């Protein structure tokens with residue numbers, strides 16, 4: 293078929309790729325974005341951030357109606373969950389978001405080449421459509437944004453029926469009797485929470501001594517306590533050693549300190565991590581340098597080892613988060629357009645959308661101390677916040693970590709109601725190289741959850757008022 297040329301070709305239409313494409317178009321480039329799926333938006337919009345949050349929302353309302361509404365004087369008849377309706381709503385939300393990206397492409401005159409791209413030398417990309425036709429593009433600059441794939445356990449391959457990745461876990465057709473989640477990280481805890489709220493027995497098996505690796509130790513302790521109280525059966529320090537997959541169940545062998553046990557699950561979600569997906573990019577043949585985890589090596593301007601080839605998002609490693617992918621996409625597009633953009637990773641928030649929510653930015657207390665810094669810590673619990681008490685959501689706290697000498701804010705660690713939103717204040721403060729005093733001297737509306745942030749900042753200075 294026809295050969296085409298463009299200024300920028302983006303391989304992959306996820307949050308990294310589509311944002312890079314739009315930003316490059318805003319900067320006057322002719323842009324082609326290659327996406328093999330039938331919809332744009334990548335993992336995040338189709339089988340990640342958006343559908344998982346839609347299910348978390350539904351299951352949260354269900355649990356409120358069933359368990360908490362009566363305390364407000366609200367009573368229902370029998371509260372029931374229609375799983376098919378829940379999935380339809382989730383699918384509608386996903387479809388609207390995908391259409392939104394298509395609209396943005398039209399608005400910015402980005403061409404969507406629908407098909408699977410293969411990167412060849414000299415920035416030539418073959419795009420094979422579903423009907424087999426191949427279009428060859430030659431681009432001045434190429435951005436690799438091919439995302440990541442879930443990691444399977446060697447003895448437990450995904451069938452998306454009994455052994456699920458995120459894809460299958462987002463479309464389980466009925467509430468499972470017993471869902472076992474292998475992996476106590478973000479994805480496992482979020483999706484495990486969905487199905488527990490809807491009535492499943494959920495067991496979380498984590499190899500490490502604690503859930504949520506990488507998060508502040510005090511936050512993890514509080515989260516572990518809250519999740520167990522809700523009924524999640526959390527098994528830390530526990531290894532999955534084998535499995536038998538039957539037609540309607542999976543027998544999972546686990547082992548802790550030499551003691552063996554078999555879990556009888558009707559479904560198993562394997563959420564042990566994700567790996568860079570280099571589909572259509574033969575790194576070896578191209579001479580593209582990879583890092584130890586198979587991620588594409590990039591510099592702070594998203595340049596790879598190949599001239600005029602950039603990589604962004606999950607395929608470039610680091611934090612596997614949509615907003616990190618988006619920011620890298622902006623940087624790559626701006627560098628291509630000759631702007632002095634560069635990434636810095638010091639103030640990228642991470643959120644766990646369980647209940648209570650968990651959010652973090654910057655260094656944990658432990659990381660700061662291990663890095664040789666003297667720190668001061670301020671903590672304030674939601675149980676002492678008026679707004680949290682009106683909502684009946686007083687679990688959790690905010691913890692701020694500041695440099696003891698300069699008071700510069702180094703990190704914020706939050707667990708509690710709506711901390712996915714509250715963390716933005718700390719992110720902004722850190723972007724401005726702010727101090728805990730800057731937050732402490734800022735007037736926060738009363739009564740709001742955000743007063744907890746102010747009080748934690750006052751706590752760093754040793755003068756919290758409301759505790």
Ligand SMILES: Cc1cc2nc3c(=O)[nH]c(=O)nc-3n(C[C@H](O)[C@H](O)[C@H](O)COP(=O)(O)OP(=O)(O)OC[C@H]3O[C@@H](n4cnc5c(N)ncnc54)[C@H](O)[C@@H]3O)c2cc1C
Nearest residue numbers: 304306308328334335336340409439572605606612613614
């Ligand atoms: C269950 C789950 C929940 C998540 N929740 C959150 C969250 O709440 N917040 C958050 O920040 N992150 C979340 N994430 C992570 C987030 O989804 C990823 O970090 C993000 O999608 C990465 O974006 P990306 O553009 O790098 O890759 P992707 O979104 O994976 O997009 C890559 C795209 O490239 C396409 N592609 C690959 N190779 C080719 C090829 N050769 N030709 C054509 N197309 C190709 C793929 O089809 C895909 O659409 C979640 C992930 C999962 C699995």
